[in-house]
Each structure stands twice: as structure tokens, then as C-alpha cells.
């Protein structure tokens with residue numbers, strides 16, 4: 416493994432300042448205090464209350480941030496020097512404005528997070544798409560530390576993507592780059608939540624994995640020999656574990672999931688020529704079983720692709736947002 420250190424890491428001593436971070440998702444808002452090395456010192460979450468609209472979300476995020484600031488200031492003389500925010504939606508990094516958002520956060524598009532949160536908290540504020548922030552976290556402080564060309568996929572309910580090209584986040588013209596979950600892997604395929612058909616997200620997200628299982632179990636009904644039929648509700652871990660124990664139905668499901676994911680990964684390798692591809696999100700908690708499935712599905716000539724499991728878990732977005740603020744100051 417490449418353990419080379421960054422020669423361009425800012426040499427900020429750890430006692431000269433810490434960072435406030437927010438990660439605004441569809442169901443919860445996480446907040447944290449992160450030191451200059453990417454260590455998470457404090458963490459808290461509140462519900463997003465998406466249906467209440469953008470003003471409520473901003474108010475909840477501001478309160479969470481103020482509470483974290485105060486609890487930090489009670490125990491530490493080290494100043495909080497900037498705020499980093501990761502948020503769902505397409506974000507224009509320069510202005511800190513939400514350009515586009517899905518129905519998960521109604522009315523979120525058009526919100527200027529940099530102005531709203533920065534003014535409220537009186538801190539220099541940097542805003543990034545949440546999947547990009549998570550990729551940046553893994554790149555600066557997680558499993559991809561030391562590499563300069565990294566593709567990061569977050570396999571959760573959907574599929575988030577982030578690309579580091581020559582040490583920089585790839586943002587595109589409008590902040591919409593690296594939406595890797597919506598790369599097509601099948602023409603006229605399954606319907607994706609984005610409204611298009613055949614997206615990778617419709618085949619290799621956590622939701623797709625469960626959909627395969629539930630569809631197959633329904634068609635088999637009672638009497639199926641699969642151990643999956645014995646569960647009232649399935650998880651990715653149950654399916655991968657059953658496949659590893661030789662359950663034929665579970666193996667078929669993992670094979671289908673992995674085949675499409677491998678097709679996507681080969682395309683990403685061609686498009687970005689990364690040194691490694693990092694897999695994170697809920698599905699990656701099955702660990703080595705995920706990597707084994709993908710390796711089996713990869714064509715022989717693509718088995719050199721370096722696959723790594725994300726190491727920062729749910730905190731990647733918070734840590735990445737904080738380190739983006741650090742590196743952007």
C-alpha cells in the first residue's frame with residue numbers, strides 16, 4: 416500500500432486552530448469539531464426535518480453548530496477558525512449555493528449556505544456536495560491518504576461519487592461532476608430515482624440489493640430453500656453472509672449486484688485513471704465480502720484495479736468538509 420505523505424499538506428500546527436463541520440443529509444444533520452489533522456474531537460446529530468423547508472434546516476444546523484462551538488470553547492482555548500459544510504445537492508463551491516437538489520430536501524435549491532451559515536456563525540465558510548466532502552475526507556485523512564488520483568463511491572440508499580484528480584476535487588463547470596451513481600450501465604434498464612433508466616444506482620446501491628432479494632423471494636414464495644426466506648427483513652450484511660455460506664439465491668443476488676458495480680468501476684478506471692477506488696457507505700460494512708464479489712465480476716484484464724474499503728465510516732463527510740475548509744482558507 417502506498418503510504419507516501421502529502422508534500423502539499425498545510426503545516427498548520429494542531430493547536431493553532433480547529434474546524435467546525437456540518438454534514439446536511441436528507442434525514443439527519445451531523446456536526447463536529449475536527450482538528451487540523453482530521454481527528455474528530457466532538458460529534459452530534461439532529462434530525463433534518465426536511466418537510467419543514469430550508470429555513471428550518473438552516474436554523475437546526477445553526478443551532479447544532481453553535482452548541483458544538485460553545486461546548487468546545489468551555490473545554491479548550493484552541494480557536495475555531497472556519498466552518499466546512501457538506502450538503503446533499505449540487506453545490507457551487509465558489510458561492511456556497513445549492514444549485515440543484517432532489518425531492519429529498521424540498522426547496523433546498525437556491526439556498527446560499529455560505530451566506531446563511533457563515534453570517535450566523537461569523538466564520539469563514541466553505542460548502543461542498545456531501546459525497547465530494549466524503550471523498551475528500553478519505554483522501555486527506557482516510558484510506559486514500561497518500562494518493563493523488565482517487566475515485567470514491569458511497570454505496571448507501573443511493574450511490575454518491577467523488578473524484579480527486581491530481582490532488583483536487585473534480586467539480587465540473589457547475590459543481591455537478593462525479594455523480595457516478597447516474598452513469599448508465601444498462602440501456603432502457605431499471606428506473607432510477609433520478610428519473611432516468613439504467614443508472615448504476617438502480618443496480619448496485621443498497622436499495623437495489625434489497626430489491627433484488629425481495630423480488631426473488633416473492634417469486635419463489637414459500638418452500639424456497641434459501642435461508643433468506645427465514646428473515647422478516649433483510650440487510651446487505653445478511654445477503655452477503657448467506658452468499659458466503661453457499662446460499663444459491665444469495666449468491667445470485669450478490670453476483671448481479673457485483674456484475675453491474677464492476678462494469679461501473681471499469682468505466683471509472685478508464686475515465687479517471689485513479690490510483691485507487693474507495694468503496695464506502697452502508698453496503699461497504701460487509702467489508703472483504705464486497706471486494707471479493709467485485710473481483711470475481713471484474714474481467715481478467717481489469718483485476719489490477721486497486722479497490723479499498725473506506726476507513727472513516729459515517730464521519731467521512733464531516734472530516735472531509737472540515738479539511739476542505741482547512742485547505743481552502
Ligand SMILES: [Zn+2]
Nearest residue numbers: 597607609614
Ligand atoms: Zn440516476
